């Protein structure tokens with residue numbers, strides 16, 4: 001049974017950074033362990049980890065202030081556990097957290113990551129824009145959005 005909870009300490013942060021820096025799409029993007037650790041340790045981010053008992057299974061990073069809120073910045077599952085539903089559980093967790101405060105969940109998926117894009121589309125995300133040469137030259141990031149309505153509603 002996978003438990004999802006807030007990142008607890010530096011050891012867990014390093015597990016997240018190790019997973020990110022050794023996985024696609026971040027290998028192609030060239031994100032190092034130190035850069036990944038900086039993202040995980042960013043004081044304004046919310047990081048949640050998935051564990052089966054003592055075994056680390058994956059994590060998400062959420063952005064809850066700034067522009068384009070709420071934003072799912074990173075989602076990753078350990079290679080041996082992929083395809084077993086943990087990513088879907090993390091996505092559900094992210095959506096519940098972000099929709100409790102915002103009307104949208106935004107995320108970006110790299111043009112060379114069609115399997116992740118398929119997952120997001122099945123989960124109700126729509127591609128709303130393409131950002132060419134954003135992280136690395138020759139590839140784009142696709143901005144995707146899932147929504148529960150407009151941010152402002154006024155009665156007639």
Ligand SMILES: CC(C)(COP(=O)(O)OP(=O)(O)OC[C@H]1O[C@@H](n2cnc3c(N)ncnc32)[C@H](O)[C@@H]1OP(=O)(O)O)[C@@H](O)C(=O)NCCC(=O)NCCS
Nearest residue numbers: 024075076077082083084085086087088109115116118119
């Ligand atoms: C994308 C990811 C978080 C999904 O988590 P998961 O636990 O594997 O997903 P689930 O078991 O809940 O759902 C399976 C779906 O995830 C996607 N998926 C599975 N393995 C994947 C992989 N290695 N890379 C990208 N997407 C993958 C597929 O759409 C798959 O559906 P399919 O089996 O019908 O093709 C996970 O595979 C992963 O960490 N991939 C590498 C990092 C990544 O691509 N992160 C997303 C960046 S936008």
